Amino acid sequence: xxxxxxxxxxxxxxxxxxxxxxxxxxxxxxxxxxxxxxxxxxxxxxxxxxxxxxxxxxxxxxxxxxxxxxxxxxxxxxxxxxxxxxxxxxxxxxxxxxxxxxxxxxxxxxxxxxxxxxxxxxxxxxxxxxxxxxxxxxxxxxxxxxxxxxxxxxxxxxxxxxxxxxxxxxxxxxxxxxxxxxxxxxxxxxxxxxxxxxxxxxxxxxxxxxxxxxxxxxxxxxxxxxxxxxxxxxxxxxxxxxxxxxxxxxxxxxxxxxxxxxxxxxxxxxxxxxxxxxxxxxxxxxxxxxxxxxxxxxxxxxxxxxxxxxxxxxxxxxxxxxxxxxxxxxxxxxxxxxxxxxxxxxxxxxxxxxxxxxxxxxxxxxxxxxxxxxxxxxxxxxxxxxxxxxxxxxxxxxxxxxxxxxxxxxxxxxxxxxxxxxxxxxxxxxxxxxx
Ligand code: DLL
Numbered sequence: 001x002x003x004x005x006x007x008x009x010x011x012x013x014x015x016x017x018x019x020x021x022x023x024x025x026x027x028x029x030x031x032x033x034x035x036x037x038x039x040x041x042x043x044x045x046x047x048x049x050x051x052x053x054x055x056x057x058x059x060x061x062x063x064x065x066x067x068x069x070x071x072x073x074x075x076x077x078x079x080x081x082x083x084x085x086x087x088x089x090x091x092x093x094x095x096x097x098x099x100x101x102x103x104x105x106x107x108x109x110x111x112x113x114x115x116x117x118x119x120x121x122x123x124x125x126x127x128x129x130x131x132x133x134x135x136x137x138x139x140x141x142x143x144x145x146x147x148x149x150x151x152x153x154x155x156x157x158x159x160x161x162x163x164x165x166x167x168x169x170x171x172x173x174x175x176x177x178x179x180x181x182x183x184x185x186x187x188x189x190x191x192x193x194x195x196x197x198x199x200x201x202x203x204x205x206x207x208x209x210x211x212x213x214x215x216x217x218x219x220x221x222x223x224x225x226x227x228x229x230x231x232x233x234x235x236x237x238x239x240x241x242x243x244x245x246x247x248x249x250x251x252x253x254x255x256x257x258x259x260x261x262x263x264x265x266x267x268x269x270x271x272x273x274x275x276x277x278x279x280x281x282x283x284x285x286x287x288x289x290x291x292x293x294x295x296x297x298x299x300x301x302x303x304x305x306x307x308x309x310x311x312x313x314x315x316x317x318x319x320x321x322x323x324x325x326x327x328x329x330x331x332x333x334x335x336x337x338x339x340x341x342x343x344x345x346x347x348x349x350x351x352x353x354x355x356x357x358x359x360x361x362x363x364x365x366x367x368x369x370x371x372x373x374x375x376x377x378x379x380x381x382x383x384x385x386x387x388x389x390x391x392x393x394x395x396x397x398x399x400x401x402x403x404x405x406x407x408x409x410x411x412x413x414x415x416x417x418x419x420x421x422x423x424x425x426x427x428x429x430x431x432x433x434x435x
Pocket of ligand 1 (some may be wrong): 091139140141142211212213214215216234235236237238239240243244245301303324327
C-alpha cells in the first residue's frame with residue numbers, strides 16, 4: 001500500500017507531539033499578534049502565548065465557534081492582509097450569514113498535500129480517471145479534491161454535480177475508475193444508471209469512491225459498495241478548518257487517519273466542555289496548526305465522534321477519527337428521548353423492501369413534538385409484491401421502536417417520490433412552526 005508522505009504519516013507519537021507543540025506555539029503567537037478577535041479572547045481568559053508550555057496547556061485556550069465567523073463576517077477572522085489571500089471559500093451556516101474562509105499561497109499548498117494523502121490512502125493513483133461530482137463553487141469539496149488528484153497525477157473529469165444521465169454516459173465513455181461525490185449522490189447516480197439500463201457494477205468500472213461532506217453510515221456504505229462493486233471511503237473535513245484533507249479512510253477502513261502534523265484534535269463533552277475519556281464519543285474540537293489566512297484555535301465543530309490512537313495495520317501511526325455519528329445540533333429530543341437522524345437511517349437501510357431514500361419530518365401534535373419518517377419502498381416491492389406493504393410497515397415500526405424507544409409515524413412512499421439532491425441531502429424537514 002502506498003503512503004503519500006511516509007515521514008509525516010508514520011511518525012512515532014512522541015515525535016509527532018513534539019512537532020505539534022512547536023507548531024501550536026507558533027500559531028498561537030500568530031493569531032495573538034494579528035487578530036484583535038483572538039487577542040481579546042485570550043485576554044478575557046487571562047491567557048498569554050508565553051503560558052503555553054505543553055500540549056496539555058491547550059485547554060487553557062478559549063474555544064472558537066461558528067458564531068465567531070458569523071459575527072466577524074466577512075473578513076474579520078482573517079490574520080493576513082487581503083493581498084496575501086488568493087482564494088475564498090464559504091459554507092452556508094444553518095442560519096444567516098455564510099462562513100467565509102481564505103487561503104494564502106501556502107495554505108493552498110498544504111491543502112493540496114493533505115488531499116493527496118487521503119487520495120493515496122484509498123489506493124487511487126496516476127493510473128486513475130476520476131469523476132469529481134461534487135458541486136464546484138464556494139464549496140471546498142470539488143476544488144480540494146481536484147488539487148489533490150492532480151498532485152497524485154490522476155486524470156480529473158471536473159464534471160460537477162447534477163445532470164445525472166450525462167454523468168453516467170461520461171463515466172462509461174471516458175472509463176471513469178474513481179468517483180468523488182457525496183454518498184447520497186453516489187446512490188442516486190447508481191439508480192440513474194439502472195434506470196437507463198446500465199448496471200453500475202457490471203457495465204461501469206468505478207472501483208473506488210471518495211465520499212464526504214455529509215454523514216455516511218456503515219449501512220449506507222454497504223448499499224453503495226454492493227450497487228457499484230466498489231470500495232467506498234469516508235472523508236471528513238469542514239470549511240472552517242480548510243475543507244477536505246483533514247481526515248480520510250485507508251483501504252482497510254479502520255477509521256479516518258487525521259493529518260496530525262497540521263491539526264490537533266480534541267474530543268470534549270459538549271456539556272461540561274471537559275475532555276472525553278479516550279475512545280469515548282464527544283464533540284470534535286480542532287486547532288489548525290498550519291493555516292495562515294484563517295487559523296482556528298479550538299474550533300467547536302458540533303460533530304460527534306471519537307478518536308483511536310492505536311497505529312493502523314496500513315503502517316500509518318496517525319490517530320483515527322471514528323464515524324461522525326451526529327451533531328450536537330441535529331440531535332432531536334422527542335418526548336425526552338435523544339434521537340439522531342443517523343440512528344433512523346441505520347434502521348431504514350436494514351429493513352428489506354425499502355430504498356435508502358428518506359425524510360424525517362419534525363412536527364408538533366398539540367405541544368408535543370413528534371416525527372414522521374417518509375421512506376421509499378424499493379422498485380421491486382412496488383411492482384411485484386405490493387401486498388407485502390403492510391408487513392414491511394409493521395416491521396419498520398417495530399425496528400424503529402427497538403432502536404429509538406419512540407414510535408414515530410411511518411409513511412411508505414412510491415419509488416423516486418422523494419426529491420434527490422446533487423449535493424448534501426436535506427433529510428430533516430422541520431414543520432414544528434406550522435399548524
Ligand atoms: O463538507 C468539507 C468536505 C468536502 C469534507 C468534501 C469531505 C469531502 P462544509 O461544507 O463546511 O465542509 O461542511 C462541514 O459537513 O461539520 C460535518 O457536519 C459534515 N461532514 C463533512 N464530511 C463529513 C463526513 C465540507 N465524512 C460539515 N461525515 C461538517 C459526516 C460530514 N459529516
